[in-house]
Amino acid sequence: MPFGRKPNEFPSHLWTQCPNCNEMLFNKQLARNLNVCMKCEHHFRLGARERIELIVDKGSFHEHDASLTSGDPLGFVDSKPYPERIAAAQTKSGEKDAIITGEATIGENPVILAVMDFEFMGGSMGAVVGEKITRAAERALAERRALVIVSASGGARMQEGTIALMQMAKILGALARLDQARLPYVSVLTDPTTGGVLASYASLGDVIVAEPGALIRFSGERVTSGTVGEKLPTGFGKAEFLLERGFIDQIVPRPQLRERIAFFLTAFRAASQDLRWSL
């Protein structure tokens, strides 16, 4: 071979380059630092299991509806049938769909927790995500617990068509009941939260917090710049932009997330546990 492969200086299973500051980060150290860059504090994405471990009281999490998987309502086929795509994503990630739900305590506040995983088909919302969040909200209502949803999603799942769209109305029906029962709902937005997820439950928390630098926007980059025919300013649609425009309450760095959620839940706890006000 005339041109040999360049020696791989940084094998990717050991090192990750920070896309923000270009620093080479040792993977083990990065994981220990909650997937936050040690140099510039860039927040890498975090899987759902790691996220749960990060925000709940140690050992308090019990998963619900773990076996729920998607059907194929449309018989959808593009380059391959939808059930095959699901099976491939399940094999790759070891999860059944793009969300994990369960009960836990956060700072000793009883909660129902739902955490989305972007790794599973872009965190897209189909009937499984819709059903698990709806059940989570219904459980929170029945047991008078707070609801915490951590979003990470590209939006509704195209392969489920209008059935995916209807999940938005289904979830919001349950959230409306939760709201009427004066139960707290904290929405956490992580990179990225877009489309139908942002246009439904993610935007409706009693308190909405986001991670630094998270992409949070309704339409895709290409759609938006396509309609105006020019490049958008940098930082458009990032968490900091939404904070400035008044659509989120706070930007919370990952190491403080658990403590911050606990603070709000404790503050709301008196009202949510006062049965005189629950119908």
Next chain:
Amino acid sequence: MSVLERLTGTKRTVEGNGHLPVDANLITEPAQLATRASPWEAVQAARNIQRPHTFDVIGRVFDRFHELHGDRGFRDDPAIVGGIADLDGRPVVIVGEQKGASTEENIARNFGMPHPEGYRKAMRLYRLAEKFHLPLITFVDTPGAYPGPEGEERGQAEAIAQSILLMARLQTPIVVVILGEGGSGGALALGVGDVVLALENAIYSVISPEGCAAILWRSPAEAERAAKAMRLSGPDLLELGVVDALIPEPPGGAHTDHAATAAAIRTALAAQLAKLERVPAADLMSARYERFRAFGALAEPGAPAPPPPPEPWWRRLVKRATS
């Protein structure tokens, strides 16, 4: 049997599915259609610029319409119109997405793509309907919510989310009519109702066929294939249960005869409102919840039987009052 059927006490018949009466001349089974347009034909019919748009329908279906303008916060969005009118002498609140019938008009109406303030105007009118217990009728006809930077800056996603939430909890009867294009969240913001009807050639989808083709087939030219795969045409929506019934269009399509199309819409609306007005508010709310709760094809191997749904608060109230 749907929840609404149980409440109104009507049984499923060959001609209709119960709560949608036969005399309204509605299509509740795809087999009732003489011809089933291909999905791509439906897409083109739904986008036909000559198709009756919201104002065409309002002018022919209702009497004494008075438009109400503005969101009380930012501006009056011309892509969403609304107001109060009479239907058979009874006042109703109307909200609809408005496309234009010409290029100039379409530019003025932003091609029926609402900004956040449009949805906030809609929400103001929803609350008005609830406050005075007037039935709410919405007309859906949009390619989607406006995706530009102004929309993002003013909270397009938040406005849509709040609209859907408000419709889900609104304590007054809601009838939704999809006139042409039902484009994703921008349509659902007007689309949560007790009864959801669609014109025969209307479409309803989570993303435009062009958008879907661009993402999954990596080519917008595959839109025709995408339209078929997405099952977005009237008969498909009927089979999926996304719409409750189709309103038949005149032969040749709605654009050939606005008057006949409006007459069919009027008959359907009058019949639905007559039924819905007899349902007590609490029952209406739980029926609406159950209607949307049921969506989703799922498999749950080895799961224990689902816990019984929590008792609705109004039933507990009734128990407390009677014990």
